[in-house]
Amino acid sequence: MxxxxxxxxxxxxxxxxxxxxxxxxxxxxxxxxxxxxxxxxxxxxxxxxxxxxxxxxxxxxxxxxxxxxxxxxxxxxxxxxxxxxxxxxxxxxxxxxxxxxxxxxxxxxxxxxxxxxxxxxxxxxxxxxxxxxxxxxxxxxxxxxxxxxxxxxxxxxxxxxxxxxxxxxxxxxxxxxxxxxxxxxxxxxxxxxxxxxxxxxxxxxxxxxxxxxxxxxxxxxxxxxxxxxxxxVSLGRLNELDLNQVKLTDLEANDGRLAFLDPQRGRCNVCHANAGANHLDTGRNRNLDTGARKAPGTGTNGAFDGGFGGLGLAAPNIDVLGIGFLNGFGDGTFNTPPIIEAADTPPFFHSNAFGDDIEAAISFYARADFKDSPAGRELEARFGTPLQLPDSDLIKIGRLLRVLNAAFNLDIAKQRLHAARVLAGRFHDTRDDVQKRLMELAEVEIDDALQVLRVAGTPLHPVSRYRLRQAKAEIAAGLSAAGWSARQGGISGALQRVQNARGEFGSNITFQLGQGNLMY
Structure with missing residues (x-):
């Protein structure tokens, strides 16, 4: 369609x-x-x-x-x-x-x-x-x-x-x-x-x-x-952010936003416009050869992952690893994934070749595999200088993506808690299993946000993390409540604490969420 x-x-x-x-x-x-x-x-x-x-x-x-x-x-x-x-x-x-x-x-x-x-x-x-x-x-x-x-x-x-x-x-x-x-x-x-x-x-x-x-x-x-x-198509978010309008209260994360946008720093915004999956020039999803095909862990019995375009080929047509012989099928390109959701969905890239921290994925773009790739050379030609990605910017961009991901987590948690409260108020204890499962899945998103916000170095939103732990206690009380009224009270308390935690992140981080997030 x-x-x-x-x-x-x-x-x-x-x-x-x-x-x-x-x-x-x-x-x-x-x-x-x-x-x-x-x-x-x-x-x-x-x-x-x-x-x-x-x-x-x-x-x-x-x-x-x-x-x-x-x-x-x-x-x-x-x-x-x-x-x-x-x-x-x-x-x-x-x-x-x-x-x-x-x-x-x-x-x-x-x-x-x-x-x-x-x-x-x-x-x-x-x-x-x-x-x-x-x-x-x-x-x-x-x-x-x-x-x-x-x-x-x-x-x-x-x-x-x-x-x-x-x-x-x-x-x-x-x-x-x-x-x-x-x-x-x-x-x-x-x-x-x-x-x-x-x-x-x-x-x-x-x-x-x-x-x-x-x-x-x-x-x-x-x-x-x-x-x-x-x-x-109703899962997750239905819109893109405007990172030029977003302002983050964590100073390092906000500087990471500036590095993400700056063509002389991160250059991330060209291929991941507004931390999504689309190219800056067209607003659409583009296949690129970034050199990620050379990452470890992509081998099979006789071929390596050559990305797009191998259908119908009788024999390998690409030197995936750059080692001197044809060992894969495809043209070496992979499509660009959205990265607002990335910090919460490790390990990274098509081969799961990187660890559990988003910073490890970002660090790939400081490696020779990327800089020497067609996509890396295209960026260098576009801006006239090789990409420089010092550790300080890598850490700051990581904080940016962690905050965006946590905001996304908490918005889904709020969506589910709001739905559970509506159902409790309208149907009381009839089909309370739906209310409780939505509460449990809201807690999953809160746990994800807590994990994403856990970072080495300067603490990232410690007050928000405290409020989220309080929200989990409210959900636990609601789940153990004897009836719908007490359950609804726990939901309302959790909603307020999640909203307060989310409000600490900054402004203009606005997601439109699909209805599919309420299904399971």
Missing amino acids: PSSNWGSLILAPLVALTVLASCARSAPDGEGHGAASSALSAEDRLAACEQDPRVVAGLVTREICAGADIFFRETFEGNGRTCGSCHPVENNFTIDFPFVDALLDLNPFDPLFVYEHVPELTDLENHELKKNGLIRENIDGFEDLANKYVIRGVPHTLSLATSITPDPMHEGADMPLHRTGWSGDGAPGSGSLRDFLTGGITQHLPTDMSREPGVSFRLPTEQELDLTLAFQ
Whole structure:
């Protein structure tokens, strides 16, 4: 679906009904990932969503509700996995080693690890999934399963509405409609986000490696494709910031903002305009060869990750590592991810090759791999001087991104707490499970903000962190309350403390959030 239609899709008329009934939901704390029936049709889900309290209260459209139910619970008659297996709501819609490790302790037979227990799926993944949170991707075709694949991290699905429209300079007959995945070619067919669901099912959900539709899985219906798209483009934020108008109260973070914008300092704003995923010149997503393909950890059995453009090639066509022979498929380019969400979604780049701190990712741009890359040389030609990124600016830009990410976390926490308060006030203790899960997921975002704000050196917003710990106590009290009134009191107290903590960050950090953040 063209991006111009997303707004009307997201803001579709709300259904307001007064009857409440049970609607399937994912279990908290990682229980039940992928354990779901495929018996429900799209119409069944839409009918159930008309009775979901979030839809009845006008907080979420029934289309987004039904799309979320498909995303988190539909197995497509496959191996038990769902979209939510690799994009869990409680882990920023991605997986990493800590999440995988915790899930292994909780349930080693979770469908994420189905390749270890079903002989027909031995080659679906390899040891890198458990070791580094990396999954196996046949982005260049399934014709040589033993050798023609790459190992990649799982990109989060937050703020897709802002980040996947391709740059006009890359238009052409072979260009995808949307830049999905790490190299901008993650979807089959047209390359649209709508088609990404089909690609994900084929890659990750089959019951055997033949991947035959109707045998290894079922394909989604047209209506399921539309509904899942509606949910995906309603996740995260729907707008970009204007960093020229943002003012941060932390002096180092604010100087990091200036370095981010300054072409003679960070130069970050050219490729990540306003800390998003789009190029400054066009406001659209651009594929670039930044030299990140040379980062460690990108090898497979016989090929390295060459990024975009390897589909249909019978033999390696690129020297990915620059070591003197052809060892990968593609043109060496990867698309640009949004970085407002970055500090909260380590490790970084397509290969998970960097550590858990955003500063490690920023430091890549001070390395020779970047400076000598086509993208690095293009920046040097544009501004006439080599990029200088001293440690002092690296630290300050890191603080900037930490504050922006924490603000995003807290806005989602507020959105969920507000919804829980509305539901408690309207429905009291009816379907209080929805209220409580929204409270729990709000606390997840608060924990993320606390983690993001934890930084070496000068403390970053210690008063805000204290208030956020108080907010967690209010949520705990609300969750343990005997009835809706006391629960609503805990929610209100938490909301006030989160708002006060968020207010310390600065001005003009304004996010428009999608309704999908209220689904799970």
